[in-house]
Amino acid sequence: xxxxxxxxxxxxIGIYGLLTxxxxxxxxxxxxxxxxAASMNFVLLAPLPNEALGEAFLILAFSADTCLTAVVLxxxxxxxxxxxxxxxxxxxxxxxxxxxxxxxxxxxELSEGSS
Amino acid sequence: xxxxxxxxxLVASAFLAVYxxxxxxxxxxxxxxxxxxxxxxxxxxxxxxxxxxxxxxxGMLAVLFLSGDMLSExxxxxxxxxxxxxxxxATVTLSLPPIFFFxxxxxxxxxxxxxxxxxxxxxxxxxxxxxxLVMLTVSLGIAIVLHEKRESVG
Numbered sequence: 001x002x003x004x005x006x007x008x009x010x011x012x013i014g015i016y017g018l019l020t021x022x023x024x025x026x027x028x029x030x031x032x033x034x035x036x037a038a039s040m041n042f043v044l045l046a047p048l049p050n051e052a053l054g055e056a057f058l059i060l061a062f063s064a065d066t067c068l069t070a071v072v073l074x075x076x077x078x079x080x081x082x083x084x085x086x087x088x089x090x091x092x093x094x095x096x097x098x099x100x101x102x103x104x105x106x107x108x109e110l111s112e113g114s115s
Numbered sequence: 116x117x118x119x120x121x122x123x124x125l126v127a128s129a130f131l132a133v134y135x136x137x138x139x140x141x142x143x144x145x146x147x148x149x150x151x152x153x154x155x156x157x158x159x160x161x162x163x164x165x166x167x168x169x170x171x172x173x174g175m176l177a178v179l180f181l182s183g184d185m186l187s188e189x190x191x192x193x194x195x196x197x198x199x200x201x202x203x204x205a206t207v208t209l210s211l212p213p214i215f216f217f218x219x220x221x222x223x224x225x226x227x228x229x230x231x232x233x234x235x236x237x238x239x240x241x242x243x244x245x246x247x248l249v250m251l252t253v254s255l256g257i258a259i260v261l262h263e264k265r266e267s268v269g
Contacts, residue, residue, distance in 0.1 A: 017133035
């Protein structure tokens, strides 16, 4: 099996999700897929099955990827708490209408409604 | 044959992770993708990487499950049948290239006698930079939490 085709297919799925989905969590999942597709080449395209250099690089890539996920998740939680939504379109509307300052209130209403 | 099955499962679960509306199902599909990738690594004799993939993936998925359940809005309307069928067709179509474009790459020895520990030692400078990045992320997170606490108190 040609691993490059598999990697490109995963990359294409990730880019599709990045372009079409409006939920920030879905965007993060798409970015994860793109990162997995890119980093799997270190091992799968290594010249020998037991090639150690690719494995070492991949482990380093994991740590960078985990940092990225942590930062993006923190931003996501903050945005959700401030504006009460994770939808990119709604966030853009909030920014355009200048109603971003109302975010705290709307989150308060949401939390009251859920409890 | 097992590699082709893995490729089909990998592409299908990745597509479902992007396609499904409910965030929790989507994260479950992503977990399936990570598991299949780690099996692929095991089959390539990269046991260390497979274990790392599983451990990092499990931690990330736990957080994603929590945040997905917390932050996502439930879809109000059901998807029409033709959209589901179209997604199934897209999954099948995307699974075809990894199966049929078979080109076996001949192995060429570039660094044949480098051990895993030696490779990690040779890359230690990059490792130190990345560990610094991890520490920076942790300190950034703690600073944000403390800042929010101070704002809520004041």
